[in-house]
Amino acid sequence: MSYIKNLRVFIRVVELGNLSAAGRDQRASPAVASNRIKELEKHLGVRLFNRTTRKLTPTEHGRVFYEGAVKIIEAVEEAEAAITDILQNPKGALRITAPLSLGRTLIGPSIPDFHAKYPDIEVRLRLSDHEVDIMSEGVDVAFKLGILENSNLRMRGIMNCERVICAAPEYLERRGTPQTPDDLINDKHDCLLLRFPGSKEYYWTLQTPEGLRKFEIAGPYDSDDSDVLTQWALSGHGLINKPLFEVKQYINEGKLVPVLTDAPPASIQLAAIYPHKRFLDPKIRLIIDYMADRCHRRINEILKS
Structure with a gap:
């Protein structure tokens, strides 16, 4: 300038x-x-x-x-x-994506209010727990829980989200409550995995007294839909590792019980990912600012409940 x-x-x-x-x-x-x-x-x-x-x-x-x-x-x-x-007077189409649970609980419910504020912006939301190729699929903004791995993209961190390992009371009565992180391996427990082609979640990273450690966990079945994992856990079929805000209601109701609270999973970052060149588009800044504010407020409300 x-x-x-x-x-x-x-x-x-x-x-x-x-x-x-x-x-x-x-x-x-x-x-x-x-x-x-x-x-x-x-x-x-x-x-x-x-x-x-x-x-x-x-x-x-x-x-x-x-x-x-x-x-x-x-x-x-x-x-x-x-x-x-x-x-x-912003106009035009916005193509955004998010994981299934995040999209259903936070992003999707905020779209109508965003559209009411900016009626000339068309929002096209795609939900998927699969890794989305932002560049090749023409996505403007991806809201995700994780880290930025593609150097051709930019990331705006929104907030760090606490994670928790939990299971239904009936599962813990049947299989016992894990006492140390090592109880998760060697088939001692059924761990429910989010897995799809290219998925990185074949292990859980826990905060142990020795520092962050990766544990290669396994279970009898897995899914590419994180909400299915939650339903399996609620039905007593195993342990899940989830952002706390996604399962806080079930914990409050006693339907899920946190375990290994002395060695919790590493937190995960909620972020907006977008191509470098797209940030010049004011619509991108508007949707990121709007969703960041909504996610902050809603997650904090859930965690305080």
Whole structure:
């Protein structure tokens, strides 16, 4: 932006013929205005003004550059005006995605209110627990629980989410309550896995006294739908590792019981993932800001319940 500021000062010096007046017009001191002109002259390698004690007059190079500079500033102001209009009246389609449970509990319920606030934005929501290829599938924003692994994307962290391992009381009565993280391995317990082609969740990472440790766990069956895992756990078929906000209601009701509370799972980050170039689209910033606020408020409400 410094180059644009230099151009604005240069244009006003040409039009006013006075460095101090141009500086005041651009809310800059005479010294700052003078430095901006010097930066332009150094960059262009030419002298832009003939200087006298009373007035600055543009050189031939200065007059030619003035015509081009005016066009540049007009184009910038036109572009800025267009963006302002979009921000005030955003339009177009937004393609967003989220995991099934996150989408059903947080993202999906917030869409109608977002649309009411920005009625000219069409929101197309796709829910899937599979890893979505944002670039090839034309996704604008992916809300996910996890880490950014693709360097061609950007991530805005929303909040860290506590996780919990839990099971139904009837399962714990039948199989016993695990006392240490090592009780999860060697087929001592049935761990219910979220698994699909390309899935990374073949292990659980726990916070032990020795630090973070990965435990390769196993179970009699798995699913690519995290809500199915929750239903299996509620039915007494095994242990699940879930974000606390997703199962807090069942814990409050006594339908699920937390275990290994002295060695809890590592927390997971809720984040918005988007392609680099898409962040210039004001709709992207609007949906991320809106959902970040909604998710913060709703998750905190759930955790306080």
